Amino acid sequence: MTSKTLSFDAGKCVGCYACAVACMDQNDIDATAGQQMYRQVMHYENARAGEVRVTHVSLACMHCDAAECLDACPSGALRRDAGSDAVVVRRELCIGCHACAMACPFGVPRFGRDGTMQKCDACYARTRFGLAPACVDICPTGALSYDDVNAAMAGKQARFGKSFAR
Amino acid sequence: MDASLVSEPVVLLGFGAAAVNAACALRAEGYAGRITVVTDAGVDPYSPVLTSYYAGGRIERDACNPWADLDLAHVVDDVRAHARIESLDVAAHEVVLENGDRLRYSKLLVATGAHPIAPGFPQVEGYTPLVLRTMADAVRLRDALTSERCRDVLVSGTSMVALKVLEACLDRGKRVTLLGRSSHILRASAHPLVAQRFEEELVARGVELRLRQTVRGAEPADADARAEGGLLVTFGTGEAQRFDEVVLAQGVEPNLDFVPRGALDADRGLIVDRFMRTSAPDVFAAGDVAQALDLSTGAPRVIGLWQNAVQQGRCAGRAMAAELAGRLPTRPYPGSIPRNVIHVGDVLFASVGLPAEDGRRRIEVRESPSALRVLIYEERAGQDALVGFNMLVMRQVADRREFDSEVGARFREIMKSYLRQGGDGS
Numbered sequence A: 001m002t003s004k005t006l007s008f009d010a011g012k013c014v015g016c017y018a019c020a021v022a023c024m025d026q027n028d029i030d031a032t033a034g035q036q037m038y039r040q041v042m043h044y045e046n047a048r049a050g051e052v053r054v055t056h057v058s059l060a061c062m063h064c065d066a067a068e069c070l071d072a073c074p075s076g077a078l079r080r081d082a083g084s085d086a087v088v089v090r091r092e093l094c095i096g097c098h099a100c101a102m103a104c105p106f107g108v109p110r111f112g113r114d115g116t117m118q119k120c121d122a123c124y125a126r127t128r129f130g131l132a133p134a135c136v137d138i139c140p141t142g143a144l145s146y147d148d149v150n151a152a153m154a155g156k157q158a159r160f161g162k163s164f165a166r
Numbered sequence B: 001m002d003a004s005l006v007s008e009p010v011v012l013l014g015f016g017a018a019a020v021n022a023a024c025a026l027r028a029e030g031y032a033g034r035i036t037v038v039t040d041a042g043v044d045p046y047s048p049v050l051t052s053y054y055a056g057g058r059i060e061r062d063a064c065n066p067w068a069d070l071d072l073a074h075v076v077d078d079v080r081a082h083a084r085i086e087s088l089d090v091a092a093h094e095v096v097l098e099n100g101d102r103l104r105y106s107k108l109l110v111a112t113g114a115h116p117i118a119p120g121f122p123q124v125e126g127y128t129p130l131v132l133r134t135m136a137d138a139v140r141l142r143d144a145l146t147s148e149r150c151r152d153v154l155v156s157g158t159s160m161v162a163l164k165v166l167e168a169c170l171d172r173g174k175r176v177t178l179l180g181r182s183s184h185i186l187r188a189s190a191h192p193l194v195a196q197r198f199e200e201e202l203v204a205r206g207v208e209l210r211l212r213q214t215v216r217g218a219e220p221a222d223a224d225a226r227a228e229g230g231l232l233v234t235f236g237t238g239e240a241q242r243f244d245e246v247v248l249a250q251g252v253e254p255n256l257d258f259v260p261r262g263a264l265d266a267d268r269g270l271i272v273d274r275f276m277r278t279s280a281p282d283v284f285a286a287g288d289v290a291q292a293l294d295l296s297t298g299a300p301r302v303i304g305l306w307q308n309a310v311q312q313g314r315c316a317g318r319a320m321a322a323e324l325a326g327r328l329p330t331r332p333y334p335g336s337i338p339r340n341v342i343h344v345g346d347v348l349f350a351s352v353g354l355p356a357e358d359g360r361r362r363i364e365v366r367e368s369p370s371a372l373r374v375l376i377y378e379e380r381a382g383q384d385a386l387v388g389f390n391m392l393v394m395r396q397v398a399d400r401r402e403f404d405s406e407v408g409a410r411f412r413e414i415m416k417s418y419l420r421q422g423g424d425g426s
């Protein structure tokens, strides 16, 4: 089991799309040919006390521990990669039944023109050789990181602690 | 538990999603004793969901085993394949097989799934209609659909499985007639408005629909060439039509003929508690044989879905392991709601919850040229809560993208509506 995890810090994200582009490059995604993007960047405006704040969010598959999609898939197309713990799809086994789309709490599964499911595989082809996922590698602000689980938790705790300082 | 039973194996009846997941959960929870599986099929398990894809030629036999990657030989000690279960003696903690073998168990899981039923279809001497559940059924259907003499197929039934059969037939280039007693297809899961639109799409793809109709009689079309001539089917309307094959997909019943009457509390399936325990000590049930909590009604009901079989099997496996280790089981089965996605060619249909209208419900219809949505609301805990959802998408790629994110979101919203009510739909 891996001790590394992919984390996202919205406080650092500037919505530059570098992660989405790196992901397309890594996975040979041709959006113009109808292929689905694995990583989505979203922008939200929030007006508070006369000030408009924009939050940028970069999202892809969460690779959940108790992944509902794994339970829903009746064809064995979805499995957990033993080395990286990523939930990966073997498109040659996907029957396009959309059961994973119904099960996923985050709206991640998308289907290509060939009817099979496509999604982020946490770049397990890179991480198994010690490289960071492509989106993390390119992120210019450190909003996306690929860290030891305990280091990621320590970062999260520090951010939470900082939120008390007004 | 009687001390002499502790050394007996855990016996799993069936080798489908429920049993495989129970076996894996037993091991994950640290159970190191023997696990014996009994199945009337072969040693290689398969997913019934994949049978129509196999029959329709989209996948090969190898791909029908979704656990091909898993080393099941390391999980299960003994697979009694091609072994039919004759009877169950809960007092003696024994399963009797058709060949006379008796298997004692410490814990037993009944996970024998279901079989197709065919109420009302006339018997025809020398012809056995096709059905679709097991791998053997799928092989027969595939053989029939690849035969050159087969051109016209009657699919009797309008259930999810009937539509899957229909898709397999279309994939093989057959002319299909779909026959149903009810006014619309998918009576249990589609609102009539959505069903009607789905029917129009099927007709546009060359399917002949015979709804609100029954079969009055069936006979070999040609007495001289019975095998070649197909069947002449007479409908309730008096019309007669020739078919090369008939597939019955009118519904299923749990495989429980080996359970003596009164041995286990049963209704439409075996009644289980939240740890999948039946009314008899040490006997559990999961999957299509189990009547577990349906959150949409608050009552126990068989909801024959793959994911339910997986999760119920896992829950039973964990509970068996806990009890065998002298602990109380902890993670109960949370319950589920009916839901489904069906595709026929480029038409996609999803249903969640209860799409039926009644006096207490408010219905909202959202229609575009390429998609139709029906949302059904009910007042629950003082709020207007979504309790049913249908979506039908035709062709346009943009709407198909919306489909994928929307069905998941609606499923969760409806689950929340029912959970807010504490699983009590009354």
Ligand SMILES: Cc1cc2nc3c(=O)[nH]c(=O)nc-3n(C[C@H](O)[C@H](O)[C@H](O)COP(=O)(O)OP(=O)(O)OC[C@H]3O[C@@H](n4cnc5c(N)ncnc54)[C@H](O)[C@@H]3O)c2cc1C
Residues within 6 Å of the ligand: A097, A099, B013, B014, B015, B016, B017, B018, B019, B038, B039, B040, B041, B046, B047, B048, B049, B050, B051, B052, B083, B084, B085, B111, B112, B113, B114, B132, B133, B134, B161, B164, B255, B258, B286, B287, B288, B289, B303, B304, B305, B306, B307, B309, B341
């Ligand atoms: C064509 C088709 C399409 C489907 N599509 C979907 C879908 O899209 N989505 C979805 O969620 N669900 C779908 N389902 C339903 C889904 O397949 C079931 O809910 C699920 O597989 C149930 O698993 P199970 O382990 O309870 O039963 P099964 O997988 O049926 O396993 C039962 C096991 O018991 C054995 N057995 C039965 N009787 C005996 C006996 N007397 N003696 C010995 N062994 C016995 C069988 O050999 C088998 O190993 C579909 C079903 C079919 C047939």
